[in-house]
Amino acid sequence: MATRAAEIASPSEISREDSSLARRPYPGALVVVEGIDGSGKSTQLYLLKRWLEIGGYRLHFTEWNSSPLVKSATRRGKQRRLLTSTTFSLLHAADFADRCERQIMPLLHGGYLVLADRYIYTAFARDAARGCSPHWLRNLYSFAPTPDITFYFRAPLDVAVNRIIAGRPKLKYYEAGMDLGLSLDRTESFRIFQERILTNYDQMVETDHFVLMDGTVQVNKLQKLMRQIVGERVDLSKFAPKKK
Amino acid sequence: MKKSKANSPAKNGSNGKSSVAGERASRSDESSRFYGTPLPGVKIEDLSGKLIVIEGTDGSGRSTQITLLTEWLESEGFAVQTMGLRRSALVGEDIDALLAENAVTRLTLALMYSTDFFDQLERRILPALRSGLIVLADRYIFTLIARAAVRGISRDYLHGIYETALKPDLTFWLNVRPEVAFDREFKKSHTISYWESGRDMSLSNDLFQSFIRYQSMIKHEFEYLSRRHSFIELDGEENVSEVNKHLRKQIAEELGIRGTQYHPSQALAHLWR
Numbered sequence: 471m472a473t474r475a476a477e478i479a480s481p482s483e484i485s486r487e488d489s490s491l492a493r494r495p496y497p498g499a500l501v502v503v504e505g506i507d508g509s510g511k512s513t514q515l516y517l518l519k520r521w522l523e524i525g526g527y528r529l530h531f532t533e534w535n536s537s538p539l540v541k542s543a544t545r546r547g548k549q550r551r552l553l554t555s556t557t558f559s560l561l562h563a564a565d566f567a568d569r570c571e572r573q574i575m576p577l578l579h580g581g582y583l584v585l586a587d588r589y590i591y592t593a594f595a596r597d598a599a600r601g602c603s604p605h606w607l608r609n610l611y612s613f614a615p616t617p618d619i620t621f622y623f624r625a626p627l628d629v630a631v632n633r634i635i636a637g638r639p640k641l642k643y644y645e646a647g648m649d650l651g652l653s654l655d656r657t658e659s660f661r662i663f664q665e666r667i668l669t670n671y672d673q674m675v676e677t678d679h680f681v682l683m684d685g686t687v688q689v690n691k692l693q694k695l696m697r698q699i700v701g702e703r704v705d706l707s708k709f710a711p712k713k714k
Numbered sequence: 715m716k717k718s719k720a721n722s723p724a725k726n727g728s729n730g731k732s733s734v735a736g737e738r739a740s741r742s743d744e745s746s747r748f749y750g751t752p753l754p755g756v757k758i759e760d761l762s763g764k765l766i767v768i769e770g771t772d773g774s775g776r777s778t779q780i781t782l783l784t785e786w787l788e789s790e791g792f793a794v795q796t797m798g799l800r801r802s803a804l805v806g807e808d809i810d811a812l813l814a815e816n817a818v819t820r821l822t823l824a825l826m827y828s829t830d831f832f833d834q835l836e837r838r839i840l841p842a843l844r845s846g847l848i849v850l851a852d853r854y855i856f857t858l859i860a861r862a863a864v865r866g867i868s869r870d871y872l873h874g875i876y877e878t879a880l881k882p883d884l885t886f887w888l889n890v891r892p893e894v895a896f897d898r899e900f901k902k903s904h905t906i907s908y909w910e911s912g913r914d915m916s917l918s919n920d921l922f923q924s925f926i927r928y929q930s931m932i933k934h935e936f937e938y939l940s941r942r943h944s945f946i947e948l949d950g951e952e953n954v955s956e957v958n959k960h961l962r963k964q965i966a967e968e969l970g971i972r973g974t975q976y977h978p979s980q981a982l983a984h985l986w987r
Contacts, residue, residue: 539812539817539818539822540805540808540822540826542808542811543804543805543808543826543829546804547804547805550803552803552804552833552837553804554754554832554833554836554837555754555755556753556754556832556836556878557804557829557832557833557836560825560828560829560832560875561804561805561829563825564822564825564826564828564829565822567819567821567822567825568818568819568821568822570821571819571821571822572819600754601754601755602754603751603754603878605751606750606751606874606875606877606878609871609874609875610874610875612871612874613821613871
């Protein structure tokens with residue numbers, strides 16, 4: 471597992487990313503949150519969004535797996551358990567491509583601040599945990615623009631897993647990674663699957679310039695830090711309401 | 715298929731993007747049957763069947779030839795499985811819906827086709843090959859690569875997606891001029907399909923011009939793919955029986971069938987022109 475995870479971080483990507491950081495081909499900005507289920511990322515992004523909305527900034531919020539175009543296929547695949555690691559990954563990539571081409575790219579070109587709940591790193595961590603080749607995954611998503619900030623919310627496995635289990639009546643088949651045959655017990659399978667994903671995320675911290683956020687810190691304190699980092703790394707004045 | 719390996723730039727490891735695939739390929743015995751990283755969970759020694767691909771544009775006579783080859787192979791005692799575009803249980807219908815809606819972007823469509831392809835490969839073709847069947851593929855990754863490439867998606871990107879696909883044992887390309895394809899298609903359905911004439915690409919308002927230009931672009935991509943992947947190119951403008959004879963000769967050699975004599979049954983006699 472360690473070697474596979476190490477491959478997820480692709481050194482060749484980094485140099486390209488660094489050079490593109492300086493001059494992006496669009497006036498917008500992209501802020502992304504990543505992390506395993508139960509790490510607190512969605513709560514924090516919601517609060518960031520509220521802060522910016524209340525301030526009147528030009529922004530758009532987008533989340534993983536939300537395109538209506540491929541929704542029926544995903545639902546069918548999951549219900550009938552037709553998905554393999556490859557088709558699972560491709561279907562999510564198709565979904566993401568639709569959102570990227572029809573939402574994210576036009577908004578970035580139109581000068582919006584785009585907030586994304588999960589991004590390509592979710593696919594890298596999750597699909598590699600399912601057995602897809604990291605090299606294949608990097609190519610598959612190579613069309614996606616590199617975020618200005620990627621916040622990685624990290625919580626200890628037990629904390630995150632317990633948060634999820636406490637809030638759900640039953641874990642879903644693919645969500646729990648049951649397709650991998652890790653354990654017959656759904657909760658145990660979920661735990662092992664999330665652990666693999668966590669390992670894969672950790673491997674990308676350096677190579678993909680994640681901003682590490684401690685998911686165990688009090689919500690309002692963590693949000694204060696998040697707002698501060700966004701203020702430092704993104705020129706918010708570009709997205710501020712025009713003064714009359 | 716040795717020839718295609720030598721032709722592949724990935725094998726030389728010279729240019730940046732494809733070199734990784736090449737390194738991986740040389741690492742394992744499975745390399746001979748995959749373009750790059752093998753599909754997760756596939757044991758190549760289990761695949762005792764043969765994969766035979768027939769490529770060519772609409773109107774090149776692919777389906778006719780596959781129907782005839784199926785009968786011939788079955789008469790020789792071989793079990794046959796077929797595959798084709800948009801036939802997967804997973805997303806076949808969804809692609810039909812996307813095409814009808816015409817709201818889909820090129821990249822999403824390309825990825826939906828790749829989902830359709832891998833669903834068939836993993837859940838129908840590989841099991842068939844494990845059972846020793848002969849798989850006749852009515853188009854394969856090459857049409858998908860060509861269609862996406864003419865719409866501006868990078869060839870390296872596309873080859874990267876399909877590097878986990880199984881290499882065919884034989885790949886035939888039924889080559890016909892776009893004008894001939896147009897005549898045949900028009901005769902068959904009295905109209906020309908939106909996508910086969912590349913109307914999403916705004917090539918021309920005239921449907922005939924649009925069809926010819928689009929099919930010429932596809933043909934150009936196929937010429938490149940043919941060199942890269944060592945296609946067996948056949949003149950698709952020849953008689954059905956002539957093309958079929960060429961196909962049978964190559965397939966008989968691959969499968970170790972001695973005689974290549976064949977006359978279609980009464981049911982298929984109408985195809986024999």
